[in-house]
């Protein structure tokens with residue numbers, strides 16, 4: 001998702017060009033096989049925290065002046081303070097510093113590779129960025145997005161998709177302070193604790209490989225399971241109509257735990273939620289789907305209440321009720337005895353790679369290249385380093 005300025009920037013760049021590729025970025029082959037670095041926002045809005053590690057070195061990022069170093073194992077307490085950052089008992093007049101160490105750095109029970117940067121985000125709250133090799137980042141990410149125990153071609157497909165997505169965002173947000181969120185807003189990341197041999201193997205075997213279309217890095221969206229058919233990107237983001245994200249038949253994800261799901265809530269609770277979000281309703285009488293996408297997902301609903309009829313986008317409803325409750329917009333809805341019942345299939349927005357579908361394909365013997373070409377038709381797999 002990104003910050004407001006990133007969204008504005010992206011919007012502007014889309015407005016300037018009439019071609020769909022006005023918002024895309026050329027492939028940049030790295031010099032001498034160098035691995036790109038990626039900047040991930042690992043913690044946000046922290047009031048205080050502790051960093052532990054061996055041989056910690058702290059520098060003021062602006063002046064690159066060394067503030068101090070700890071020769072042995074040490075723990076440092078950080079807190080935003082008027083006029084700077086409080087580290088243990090001292091206040092340093094800086095709002096941005098970097099921390100490196102001989103090994104990994106530990107924060108809140110998680111280990112992080114690379115270099116950390118600590119910045120004051122809003123007043124009195126701190127933001128921590130982890131800057132590390134893209135390949136190391138991918139090894140840590142695999143077990144949070146899928147399981148490294150899945151058939152290896154599914155794991156490799158995930159590695160290529162996550163690498164592509166990260167590089168796309170890095171180019172898109174090149175004027176931002178960091179490249180990626182560490183949550184489902186981008187890709188889930190929580191340091192090196194979840195790394196294992198199979199994740200390392202899948203990343204190494206696909207080293208430097210990204211998805212490209214006409215020489216450009218693609219926005220490689222992905223989701224948990226599509227419920228039968230993936231979604232065309234334009235239905236979610238009207239300015240993102242890509243030839244390789246038009247939606248495709250899947251049929252490989254039926255084993256997914258949330259392939260079918262149901263959710264219900266009291267009608268008055270739904271009404272309370274809608275009112276809180278600014279939808280003009282009072283005494284809801286009916287909910288009706290009036291438009292579906294080609295993959296059967298709800299695009300538009302009509303809500304009838306005592307105030308008349310109002311329209312609501314399916315994605316908005318999912319966002320209002322919570323993405324983990326209304327697992328997808330591919331649902332049927334009915335009101336019965338004061339309750340609202342949803343029955344649906346698929347988990348996630350449905351665009352791009354279906355993770356459970358990739359697992360199903362790999363189990364049927366498809367290699368990762370075929371899996372990727374199935375979910376992103378027309379793309380090429382390029383090795384950048």
Ligand SMILES: [Zn+2]
Nearest residue numbers: 250253354357
């Ligand atoms: Zn699927």
